[in-house]
Amino acid sequence: MTTETQFDLVVIGSGPGGYVAAIRAAQLGMKVACVEMRKTLGGTCLNVGCIPSKALLVASEKFEEASHSLGNFGVKVSGVELDLPTMMKHKDDVVKSNVTGVEFLFKKNKITRFTGKGSIAAPGQVTVTKEDGATETVTTKNILIATGSDVMPLPGVTIDEKRIVSSTGALELAGVPKRLVVIGGGVIGLELGSVWQRLGAQVTVVEFLDRILPGMDGEVSKQSQRILAKQGLSFKLSTKVTSAVASDTGVTLTVEPAAGGTAETIEADVVLVAIGRRPYTEGLGLDKVGVELDERKRVKTDHHFRTNVPGIWAIGDVIAGAMLAHKAEEEGVVCAEVMAGQSGHINYDAIPGVVYTWPEIASVGKTEEQLKAAGVNYKVGKFPFTANGRARSMQATEGFVKLLADAHSDKLLGAHIIGASAGEMIEELALALEFGASSEDIARTSHAHPTLTEAIKEAALGVLGRTIHM
Numbered sequence: 001m002t003t004e005t006q007f008d009l010v011v012i013g014s015g016p017g018g019y020v021a022a023i024r025a026a027q028l029g030m031k032v033a034c035v036e037m038r039k040t041l042g043g044t045c046l047n048v049g050c051i052p053s054k055a056l057l058v059a060s061e062k063f064e065e066a067s068h069s070l071g072n073f074g075v076k077v078s079g080v081e082l083d084l085p086t087m088m089k090h091k092d093d094v095v096k097s098n099v100t101g102v103e104f105l106f107k108k109n110k111i112t113r114f115t116g117k118g119s120i121a122a123p124g125q126v127t128v129t130k131e132d133g134a135t136e137t138v139t140t141k142n143i144l145i146a147t148g149s150d151v152m153p154l155p156g157v158t159i160d161e162k163r164i165v166s167s168t169g170a171l172e173l174a175g176v177p178k179r180l181v182v183i184g185g186g187v188i189g190l191e192l193g194s195v196w197q198r199l200g201a202q203v204t205v206v207e208f209l210d211r212i213l214p215g216m217d218g219e220v221s222k223q224s225q226r227i228l229a230k231q232g233l234s235f236k237l238s239t240k241v242t243s244a245v246a247s248d249t250g251v252t253l254t255v256e257p258a259a260g261g262t263a264e265t266i267e268a269d270v271v272l273v274a275i276g277r278r279p280y281t282e283g284l285g286l287d288k289v290g291v292e293l294d295e296r297k298r299v300k301t302d303h304h305f306r307t308n309v310p311g312i313w314a315i316g317d318v319i320a321g322a323m324l325a326h327k328a329e330e331e332g333v334v335c336a337e338v339m340a341g342q343s344g345h346i347n348y349d350a351i352p353g354v355v356y357t358w359p360e361i362a363s364v365g366k367t368e369e370q371l372k373a374a375g376v377n378y379k380v381g382k383f384p385f386t387a388n389g390r391a392r393s394m395q396a397t398e399g400f401v402k403l404l405a406d407a408h409s410d411k412l413l414g415a416h417i418i419g420a421s422a423g424e425m426i427e428e429l430a431l432a433l434e435f436g437a438s439s440e441d442i443a444r445t446s447h448a449h450p451t452l453t454e455a456i457k458e459a460a461l462g463v464l465g466r467t468i469h470m
């Protein structure tokens with residue numbers, strides 16, 4: 001069946017990229033539809049990603065505080081017990097309110113929703129295949145591919161979402177595993193590893209490289225590993241998993257040095273595979289319409305998110321760049337604006353990244369390694385939270401603020417924070433980067449006392465060689 005209505009834009013995928021693009025396009029006066037194969041809107045992020053993981057991170061942090069840290073503040077707590085079903089209900093409720101929030105926004109913006117799998121029949125034609133196999137073809141001026149990403153499989157390790165889980169299964173475990181092995185010391189591994197470690201699991205992170213959080217500033221990644229190890233996570237770096245055999249009682253993993261060498265086995269109750277995500281383009285019919293992919297099977301676009309086929313655009317995890325919800329959102333907005341004839345631009349250097357462990361790890365702009373590789377002459381300003389009054393009052397003195405500025409112009413080039421609320425604090429530095437601020441600009445901006453953000457001002461003073469409180 002073919003729908004009579006001609007749309008200006010049909011978005012395939014309702015994640016942070018797709019739903020934001022749909023709303024922005026509707027605001028600009030376009031007639032918009034969105035095709036989503038899940039029953040709920042919001043994509044990976046709202047259903048099985050950012051939102052449920054953060055709900056469990058917050059809840060498990062409260063359990064950890066009640067079990068171990070509140071006593072240090074003179075708050076005596078006894079009989080602390082884990083009620084995992086209620087914790088999971090909290091997570092499910094948060095997801096539900098977020099996904100229904102997107103439903104509301106679709107109605108408010110008069111966006112037509114199609115539930116089913118979208119495929120591109122031809123430029124200007126999207127076919128929706130519903131659960132019962134019925135199909136409907138929608139005609140449109142523009143098609144936006146916002147189909148996101150999926151779990152990267154690991155050869156020799158079959159995910160069954162019970163004993164060997166992806167992040168999706170790790171958000172739904174029915175009980176706390178005694179021994180959890182996490183394959184991959186990246187963002188998912190550390191966040192979800194932290195959740196289950198706080199709830200009582202012995203967590204071992206097996207990482208192929210010689211460091212966790214590759215891509216983050218090297219000093220930050222080293223310090224993060226030290227802090228997380230103190231909390232009880234163990235790390236097996238430069239190690240590769242060659243097989244995982246699940247049984248009714250657990251999983252036997254075979255690992256060996258990444259560079260080759262003697263194999264050993266590790267026993268686990270649950271294994272989490274978190275070695276990255278890959279673009280999701282399955283069943284979209286891209287080869288049929290001739291949309292080009294790059295060497296990593298991501299949809300190839302220009303700076304304005306146009307694919308090589310006129311009228312077909314792509315954004316978010318399915319194209320190149322960081323796989324982050326807010327990156328997908330920015331792209332969604334700019335893409336809709338360009339479609340509407342406006343101009344748009346994204347400064348990828350000012351997109352922050354946050355790891356929601358305790359303490360949080362946040363970063364924006366260049367790392368020291370990147371500046372060295374580019375031959376940039378830079379200065380460093382660093383300030384530890386041990387010297388910050390607010391951090392002391394919170395007993396949250398672990399970590400530091402590190403700023404990198406151009407040695408000649410003093411322009412801020414990168415900012416890296418490990419500390420409580422680092423994810424909130426990094427935004428000041430994203431704004432500074434966006435506005436081309438210097439460390440002098442940050443240092444001369446009044447920061448309320450006593451706040452954690454004073455550590456940012458002090459780090460900026462540090463770049464200039466004139467810290468006050470150290």
Ligand code: FAD
Pocket residue numbers: 012013014015016017018019035036037038042043044045046048049050051053116117118119146147148149167168188280282283284315316317318322323324325326327328
């Ligand atoms: P997605 O959110 O993946 O949405 C794509 C949607 O398209 C999906 O709903 C899918 O069902 C649908 N779809 C795919 N193909 C079709 C089709 N053919 N027809 C119809 N529908 C289709 N990022 C952060 O910034 N912060 C975080 O804290 C964070 N935490 C995360 C935690 C976890 C456990 C995971 C897995 C990811 C996390 N991310 C986080 C990453 C974030 O979820 C992604 O970067 C973001 O969701 C990408 O948005 P997107 O719109 O490109 O795609």
Ligand code: NAI
Pocket residue numbers: 154183184185186187188189191206207208209212213214239240241274275276277322323324353354355356
């Ligand atoms: P990742 O890319 O962050 O980390 C994967 C890790 O696995 C890397 O350290 C890599 O070296 C390692 N690895 C790869 N192959 C391996 C192997 N065979 N054996 C052992 N280790 C191996 O990917 P992750 O953690 O799966 O997350 C996927 C995406 O989701 C990321 O791109 C991230 O941006 C996004 N995400 C973002 C979050 C946030 O912003 N807070 C939270 C969770 C996910």
